[in-house]
Amino acid sequence: MKSRSLLTSSASRRLLRPVADLIDQRIDRRLRSAAADNSAQLERLREAVERARSHQLAVDMLIGPGGRGLSRTVYQGPLERLHTELTELTGDRESAVRGVATAYRLLIALESLGVGRIAGGTMNICGKLAAIPLLDPPNDEILEIGTLYGMFSAGLVRMMERDGRSPSVTIVDPFAGIQLQPGTDRRPDPTGAPVDEHAVRTNLALAGPAGAAARIQRGFSEDPDTRAAVSDRAYGVIIIDGDHSLEGVLADLQWAEEIAAPSAVIVLDDFGDAKWPGVKDAVDKHLALDTRFTYLGKCAHSAFLRAA
Secondary structure, three states: OHHHHHHHOHHHHHHHHHHHHHHHHHHHHHHHHHHHHHHHHHHHHHHHHHHHHHHHHHHHHHHOHHHHOOOOOOOHHHHHHHHHHHHHHHOOHHHHHHHHHHHHHHHHHHHHHOOOOOOOOHHHHHHHHHHHHHOOOOOOEEEEEOOOOOHHHHHHHHHHHHOOOOOEEEEEEOOOEOOOOOOOOOOOOOOOOOEOHHHHHHHHHOOOHHHHOOEEEEOOOOOHHHHHHHOOOOEEEEEEOOOOOHHHHHHHHHHHHHHEEEEEEEEEEOOOOOOOHHHHHHHHHHHOOOOOEEEEEEEOOEEEEEEO
16 A cells, blocks of 8 residues: 555656656657658558559550450450460460460550451450461461451461461452441441441551552452452462351351362351351351361361361
8 A cells, every 4th residue: 555655646756757758758759650651651552553553544545445445455364265275276385375475466556556446356366366377278378258447367467477478368348338247237336447448458558568469359258250359269268257147157168168278277257156146057057068178176256177
């Protein structure tokens, strides 16, 4: 009792006050220092977030929907699936991975410089561009049935040239001002650019001399005069991306039987895409008949056949 009263006495409090004040000062300094450190950390965090937002804005302007109306952003899952499918198709994973990366850079460059766009999803486009050279077509004659803006052919020219080849491109398209497909609304392209031969020539020029020298035949692929105008050679690559109806794809496959070189690579776009069931139905139906073509496999939404 005596010790407690001693500690609580006024004399003791007077004696201990300097010690308490010193402790309070030290605590206060530590609190102010911690607050300053926290404030500095928060400011650094705010600056880092702002830099990240600026970087994201730049990326979005280049490959995101904000800058181009459709996203070309790549995600790990779909990319790994494409690598796996392309490896199964070609038997060479290292070349598949490298080819997809090259195709992606090319896709971004072409759509940044060109008029319009390349039709299709990012993985589908990259898969086609990478697969065709890896499948080693028997010659460098390329026929594209349905081109939209001609940008895919420009990209394929570059991919073939990177492989040491000398591509020669023939394009068949009606150039109706819009993308034509049965059962779809006839509305302007999302890019706002008209679908015409002038735009195609502009984009093909991005591929250099081989692109500028491309042969363009205006018309529908089922038209006899159109076919006669471009059936003067055997094609090592035939890309069927025109009428997506069952009847339209069947007609293009039958024509391809007549003009494909031995061992030619036949590519069918939107194969297995739920929006275009006619493509896969036509391929399945055609392969059940007496045909030169053998199914090789698929990448994303493109099927690849090999001619006998």
